[in-house]
Amino acid sequence: MIIAKLAYKSLLNRRASVLLTLFTIAISVMLLLSIERVRIDAKSSFSNTISGTDLIVGARTGDIQLLLSSVFRIGHTNNGVSWKSYEYITSQRGVKWSIPISLGDSHKGQAVLGTTLDYFSHYRFAKKQNLTFNKGRPFAAINEVVLGSEVANKLGYKLNASIVISHGMGNTSFHHHDDNPFKVVGVLNPTGTPVDKTLHIPLAAIDLIHGGKASLVHEHEHEHEHEHEHEHEHEHEHDEHNNLVGHPKQITAFLMGFNSPLYTLQIRRNINQYKPEALLGIMPTVTLKELWEMLAIVEKILLLFSAVVVLISLLGMLTTLLANLSQRRRELAILRSVGARPWHLFTLISIESLLTTLLGCLVGSALYYLAIFSAGGYLQSHAGISVNITMLSYYELGLIGVIMAAGFIIGLIPATRAYFYSLSDGMSIKA
Numbered sequence: 310m311i312i313a314k315l316a317y318k319s320l321l322n323r324r325a326s327v328l329l330t331l332f333t334i335a336i337s338v339m340l341l342l343s344i345e346r347v348r349i350d351a352k353s354s355f356s357n358t359i360s361g362t363d364l365i366v367g368a369r370t371g372d373i374q375l376l377l378s379s380v381f382r383i384g385h386t387n388n389g390v391s392w393k394s395y396e397y398i399t400s401q402r403g404v405k406w407s408i409p410i411s412l413g414d415s416h417k418g419q420a421v422l423g424t425t426l427d428y429f430s431h432y433r434f435a436k437k438q439n440l441t442f443n444k445g446r447p448f449a450a451i452n453e454v455v456l457g458s459e460v461a462n463k464l465g466y467k468l469n470a471s472i473v474i475s476h477g478m479g480n481t482s483f484h485h486h487d488d489n490p491f492k493v494v495g496v497l498n499p500t501g502t503p504v505d506k507t508l509h510i511p512l513a514a515i516d517l518i519h520g521g522k523a524s525l526v527h528e529h530e531h532e533h534e535h536e537h538e539h540e541h542e543h544e545h546e547h548d549e550h551n552n553l554v555g556h557p558k559q560i561t562a563f564l565m566g567f568n569s570p571l572y573t574l575q576i577r578r579n580i581n582q583y584k585p586e587a588l589l590g591i592m593p594t595v596t597l598k599e600l601w602e603m604l605a606i607v608e609k610i611l612l613l614f615s616a617v618v619v620l621i622s623l624l625g626m627l628t629t630l631l632a633n634l635s636q637r638r639r640e641l642a643i644l645r646s647v648g649a650r651p652w653h654l655f656t657l658i659s660i661e662s663l664l665t666t667l668l669g670c671l672v673g674s675a676l677y678y679l680a681i682f683s684a685g686g687y688l689q690s691h692a693g694i695s696v697n698i699t700m701l702s703y704y705e706l707g708l709i710g711v712i713m714a715a716g717f718i719i720g721l722i723p724a725t726r727a728y729f730y731s732l733s734d735g736m737s738i739k740a
């Protein structure tokens with residue numbers, strides 16, 4: 310206890326160099342924990358984006374490219390799927406549900422997705438959680454739009470707001486569909502997935518604004534005229550659902566659910582051998598696993614980078630302790646003169662290095678929480694990674710334990726030198 314108190318006072322006496330060492334250890338600990346948390350939560354966020362979908366079908370590209378473009382809105386595919394092929398494939402035995410999706414438009418940098426009402430019924434995220442509404446309802450007319458939570462919050466849209474869609478993805482667009490404004494009728498609850506950054510409109514609206522067959526406003530008025538006059542609808546509009554689907558020439562991709570896993574494998578094989586057009590069917594869970602296997606090398610590099618930073622900070626502590634030791638030989642000799650034994654001095658230096666490492670880890674953990682709290686919103690909005698602020702996991706505590714052990718072991722080097730100095734110097738100090 311006396312040695313520990315002496316070590317604490319010794320550190321205070323040399324606070325300038327100790328604070329510098331402590332700060333480098335703290336930064337390295339913060340970096341290690343932050344990289345580890347972002348890595349784990351990135352994996353979790355990607356895995357939670359889609360759930361309960363057995364198959365994603367699109368034009369024949371690569372498995373990962375199709376997954377990223379259709380689900381994560383990252384990149385794009387040059388080709389689509391013809392509506393005829395979509396209807397044929399989804400009419401096969403064993404198909405439980407299907408969701409067509411059409412991408413390619415945007416609104417102020419946010420993706421616009423054309424789909425059907427089945428999207429709100431069958432799309433699942435995380436552990437098979439369904440989409441729920443914070444305000445409003447699903448679209449019921451061709452000129453209505455449902456917003457993801459982040460779109461509504463970021464752009465400040467309320468129900469009944471009027472918005473105009475632009476052609477092309479990204480923040481810059483050279484063509485706006487000004488003659489076809491949409492009315493906000495619903496806002497979804499947050500999901501922590503790309504759904505939050507998406508505007509959802511009826512599939513038929515995509516077809517109309519690009520085909521120029523009619524304006525959305527006129528189409529909407531036309532529907533109301535039919536309702537009031539109780540007339541029969543057009544031949545191609547059998548019911549309200551078909552009004553929202555229309556007759557698109559092609560779509561970007563579609564999601565499918567099956568009654569049995571056997572149907573999944575069978576229809577996937579048929580899709581990949583489909584002769585009328587080159588299509589690709591992927592299983593999201595399998596493709597996600599392939600994606601993480603591909604990124605495994607990046608994970609290892611990040612972990613190695615963090616470990617090197619920690620090692621450099623600990624070597625910095627060693628250098629400081631050894632440099633100070635030469636200046637402290639008189640101090641150690643005085644301690645010997647008042648009864649301190651060589652092992653007391655060994656213990657003193659060991660405790661000093663251990664205390665420095667411990668304080669560095671504590672400060673680093675505090676900085677880590679500060680960094681996660683500050684950068685959480687940015688990672689969510691720009692990278693789609695939902696970072697959770699939770700207690701340190703056993704694995705993270707294990708990493709800190711390894712740093713503590715490494716700090717203690719490194720501290721044994723100057724402690725051993727102090728031990729032998731005390732034996733050789735005695736009371737006589739060499740100049």
